[in-house]
Amino acid sequence: MAKPSNPSAQTLAEIIHQDVVTQVQQELPAVDTSVKLAELFKLFGDSTRLRLLQCLLVHEMCGLDLAATLGVSKSCISHHLRALKIANLVRFRREGQIIFYDLADDHVKQILAMGLEHIIEPQ
Amino acid sequence: MAKPSNPSAQTLAEIIHQDVVTQVQQELPAVDTSVKLAELFKLFGDSTRLRLLQCLLVHEMCGLDLAATLGVSKSCISHHLRALKIANLVRFRREGQIIFYDLADDHVKQILAMGLEHIIEPQ
DNA sequence: TAAACAGTTGAACAATTATTCAACTATTGG
């Protein structure tokens, strides 16, 4: 995200436990997979966008109602909804000039629930 | 995250479906809860940090091995590990000058697995 | 057809953040 600049990594770390590193390297997902996964979680990582999803957890809603509920501009909501649509996190249906948004599938609800669990019982 | 500046929201959205908005407002979690939840997901939302967690999913590791495996500086790893420790996502044990890190609990694994599921079957 | 209005778009900007560097601390082995 930031400063991937300096190409000559001056402080390249030495491997200490070669056996472990070898095993991890073999079982680690492809970089591309991690990047896509991170992009998914990033969508849950902004409180406005997360709250937008939490709204849709309660009821399908149109853009202006979402904007009013969350106290942000309709443009802001539109930008967020676009990102959520691309990631297949929300679905929508048009009714005249109004577009109603809804959560796309159960994964979203499960991810939200799992996160809440961790917050509640930090043990 | 950015430009919460302009205090006089010029484009304040009008509520269209008052009944829905009222219901959503009642069932929506407290703002503080959403903020904390977003902060949790944010930790999964960077590919380096996510990959670090995926390493620990395979085996407990020390900082230098993590740095070498992920191709970043030990300082970078240390910064990430600190954030993950504060959020109770990783645990550690010291053995001499080496500190071994591990995933804190099953929530982490479940959240990662849930995310992967969504990526794999996009519908 | 024109006015009204829900939603979109992209540029601009403020804020956040991921990373590195350099210097530091802490722990062990000789």
Added chain:
DNA sequence: CCAATAGTTGAATAATTGTTCAACTGTTTA
């Protein structure tokens, strides 16, 4: 105790990103 080394810290910086504004598109209804 001193040297070596794993890890930490904070400042600096590049990059990303969330939000708004202003102008636009598309749909409806008067």
